[in-house]
Amino acid sequence: MVKIEVVEVEKPEGVECIIGQGNFSIFTVDDLARALLTAVPGIKFGIAMNEAKPQLTRYTGNDKELEELAAKNALKIGAGHVFVILMKNAFPINVLNTIKNHPAVAMVYGASENPMQVIIAETELGRSVLGIVDGKAATKIETSEQKKERRELVEKIGYTID
Secondary structure (H helix, E strand, O other), X not given: OOEEEEEEOOOOOOOEEEEEEEOOHHHHHHHHHHHHHHHOOOOEEEEEEEEOOOOEEEEEEOOHHHHHHHXXXXXXXXXXXXXXXXXXXXXXXXXXXXXXXXXXXXXXXXEEOOOEEEEEEEOOOOEEEEXXXXXXXXXXXXXXXXXXXXXXXXXXXXXXXO
16 A cells, blocks of 8 residues: 655745755765855755654754754655755755755755645655745636746846847
């Protein structure tokens, strides 16, 4: 039998969240913390990672509130080798390649400031992440005016495509 569960990610508004899975969490949690510190000056974060043996959640960071919330979320997710990063003063785009390139990181499920849910499957062996729900579903296609506004904004911050 497989039991499916939805876990709400708990985080304050404005806090970015990255959820992924790795291996050998005894050092990976500290390695990822060092990587975050060197990727973005002034980043504030908490990171937690579930270790399959001895079945505990390891955590670290440089912001006590984010550390505690990352640990709480990782424990609620409960899947082995899953990590949760909560951060301020940085965006996922600033750190994703650094995280994904760590040799012990197998994958990143999601990265967002939006409200997030984690879909969990549970068997007699343990728990696994099936996927992430990242914010609300789109309900319409942008209008020409909205597209123009988007292009103006991205050009204002230095990105152009035409």
